[in-house]
Amino acid sequence: MENQEQIAEFTAYVQGGGKVEAGDWMPDEYRLQVLRFVEMHANSELMGVLPEREWINRAPTLKRKLALTAKVQDEVGHAELLYRVAEDLGKSREAMLADLLAGKTKFHNVFHYPTYSWGDVAVIAWLVDAAAIQSQKALLDCSYAPYARTMQKICWEESFHIKHGYDCVVTLASGTDPQRTILQEALNRWWTPLVHFHGPPTDPAKDRDLYWRVKAKANGVLRNEFLNRYVPKILELGLTIPDPSLHFNSESGNWEYAAPDWSELKAVVTGHGPRSAERLTLRRLSYADTAWVRDVVLAGRMAA
Amino acid sequence: MTDLSPDPSPTREGANSAGLGERDEREMQVRAVAGGSGATWPIFEIFRQERPSQALQHAGNLTAPDQGMAELYAREFYGRRNESIRIWVVPRAAVSEIVDVDLLHPPAVDRSYRMVQGYTVRDKLDAARAHGGDDVPGSPGRKGRATEPHDAMEIPSDV
Numbered sequence: 001m002e003n004q005e006q007i008a009e010f011t012a013y014v015q016g017g018g019k020v021e022a023g024d025w026m027p028d029e030y031r032l033q034v035l036r037f038v039e040m041h042a043n044s045e046l047m048g049v050l051p052e053r054e055w056i057n058r059a060p061t062l063k064r065k066l067a068l069t070a071k072v073q074d075e076v077g078h079a080e081l082l083y084r085v086a087e088d089l090g091k092s093r094e095a096m097l098a099d100l101l102a103g104k105t106k107f108h109n110v111f112h113y114p115t116y117s118w119g120d121v122a123v124i125a126w127l128v129d130a131a132a133i134q135s136q137k138a139l140l141d142c143s144y145a146p147y148a149r150t151m152q153k154i155c156w157e158e159s160f161h162i163k164h165g166y167d168c169v170v171t172l173a174s175g176t177d178p179q180r181t182i183l184q185e186a187l188n189r190w191w192t193p194l195v196h197f198h199g200p201p202t203d204p205a206k207d208r209d210l211y212w213r214v215k216a217k218a219n220g221v222l223r224n225e226f227l228n229r230y231v232p233k234i235l236e237l238g239l240t241i242p243d244p245s246l247h248f249n250s251e252s253g254n255w256e257y258a259a260p261d262w263s264e265l266k267a268v269v270t271g272h273g274p275r276s277a278e279r280l281t282l283r284r285l286s287y288a289d290t291a292w293v294r295d296v297v298l299a300g301r302m303a304a
Numbered sequence: 305m306t307d308l309s310p311d312p313s314p315t316r317e318g319a320n321s322a323g324l325g326e327r328d329e330r331e332m333q334v335r336a337v338a339g340g341s342g343a344t345w346p347i348f349e350i351f352r353q354e355r356p357s358q359a360l361q362h363a364g365n366l367t368a369p370d371q372g373m374a375e376l377y378a379r380e381f382y383g384r385r386n387e388s389i390r391i392w393v394v395p396r397a398a399v400s401e402i403v404d405v406d407l408l409h410p411p412a413v414d415r416s417y418r419m420v421q422g423y424t425v426r427d428k429l430d431a432a433r434a435h436g437g438d439d440v441p442g443s444p445g446r447k448g449r450a451t452e453p454h455d456a457m458e459i460p461s462d463v
Contacts, residue, residue: 022341023401077381084343084366092342093367150364157385297369 014213019145022088030212034144035089037214042082043100044108049075050279051111055121067164071125074157081150088146101284103271110193112273119186122172125165127190127230131197133158134226135215143213173237180238187234188242195243195257196265198223227255343367348374349399352382353390360392371395 007027020026049072056072059065083093099105110128115121136155142148172183199219209215217225231248234241245258268276341347345367351360363382368374371393378393402408416422436443 023403073380073384080366080377080381081364084347084364087343087367088341090342092344094344095342153364297373 011212014143015211017213018143019148020143022146029208031089033208033212034147034214035086035091037209038082038086038089038144038147039091039096040106040108042079042086042096043105044111045075045079045082046100047107047111047279047283050282051113051115051124051275052121054115055118058118060118064168068121071161071164074161078154078157081153082147085144085146085150097287101280101287103280106269109196109265109268109273110190111279112268112271112276113189113193114275116189117182117186118168119172119182119184120189122165122168122183123186123190125161126169127165127187127194127234128197129158129161129165130230131194131226133162134222134229135198138216138222139214141213141216147214170237173239184239187239191242192260192264193268194226195223195260196262196268198226200262200265224254227257228253231255345369346374347396348378349394349396350378350382351392351394352388354388356389360390363388363391365396 006025010025010027010030014020014030020030052068052075053072056065056068059068083096086096087093096105100107110124110131115124133155136151136158139151140148140155142151169183172179201220202218204210204218207218210218231241231246243258245256247256248254249256267273271277271280346369347365347367348371349365350363352363353360366374366377366381368377374393374395375391378391382388382391405411433443
């Protein structure tokens with residue numbers, strides 16, 4: 001039984017901006033909250049490479065192929081870093097991968113959707129990563145210091161991803177009519193998942209991630225920041241955002257958007273998205289295909 | 305990325321060590337208590353140097369089956385963008401840690417006698433200078449006062 005005084009002291013410390021290291025004492029609820037958050041982030045990095053990986057062989061130029069390969073490597077690297085953070089909170093990597101493959105734990109909504117054209121790759125690379133970095137920057141001040149430090153490296157690498165994505169989008173936007181068409185079609189497909197991205201508005205008073213300062217900003221705040229930054233950049237390329245009610249409110253300083261169907265988000269992240277099953281099947285296949293590598297490496301360790 | 309669980313987990317309300325929600329037990333299967341690690345492979349701490357003469361800084365850590373694989377991973381994780389000129393790969397088991405504040409920041413021990421800030425000569429110096437002449441070559445005179453450095457590891461310019 002944890003000491004209530006100890007918990008109160010810890011809570012005051014964390015809420016006052018205090019940082020927690022892996023070996024420090026922490027209440028079980030805090031540890032599980034951070035673990036759950038980091039594990040979902042790690043799962044998302046690992047699952048996020050699948051839509052991009054599908055396009056390595058179909059990339060339009062050698063340079064794009066190299067960039068996609070580098071991004072896939074970065075993202076698998078991020079998953080590695082994040083699973084490492086999560087492991088130190090007490091759950092083994094084997095258990096985390098098993099739960100992911102069994103569909104017990106979640107990964108991000110945007111990785112449950114299909115890609116149809118190079119336009120999707122460009123929109124994902126620019127806007128999905130831009131939405132992501134908006135959240136990730138707010139994690140740099142996470143109360144759990146090993147996670148915050150990891151985010152420093154991840155954000156640094158993600159900035160290249162966004163720049164590369166912007167380059168892909170601007171290339172299409174300044175290209176031929178068919179190129180502009182596939183870009184617009186992709187934006188139409190991705191708009192709702194992008195508005196979903198930061199999650200439904202939550203009551204800040206009940207949000208345990210805010211309570212423990214795992215994250216610094218509420219979902220709605222992050223979404224506003226993302227839209228305020230990127231809506232003008234999208235519009236200046238002559239693209240149309242598929243939300244006729246979208247408008248800038250000069251009083252609030254925010255772009256106002258049509259409330260999306262939040263039940264779609266809930267369905268998607270609980271494994272009922274258009275590509276949820278296929279992506280998990282592919283991940284299981286890949287895990288089984290590479291089992292021999294782990295066996296060989298571990299056998300070597302046993303023999304040593 | 306942010307947590308996207310569409311329901312803000314009502315089962316977590318009031319969750320504590322005594323009564324975790326059903327969902328948590330199913331998802332978590334935590335092996336070790338706080339402070340322990342769930343890692344089943346050896347952990348290696350990685351330090352990197354970015355530029356010559358810079359101090360090696362802790363970069364992060366990784367798991368690997370052995371030292372050789374740890375070095376390979378370290379190169380990939382912390383050197384693939386030419387961001388390091390030197391990398392140290394240290395088994396975590398070889399790291400010992402001292403975090404006892406009673407040892408590192410003894411609450412009632414004044415250590416200012418070890419620090420530049422511990423010595424304020426300003427007023428005494430004025431008194432002492434009264435004994436000397438005003439025409440000492442190179443002396444800043446009574447008005448020239450060295451400013452005290454504030455940062456812990458800042459090297460004062462007048463030493």
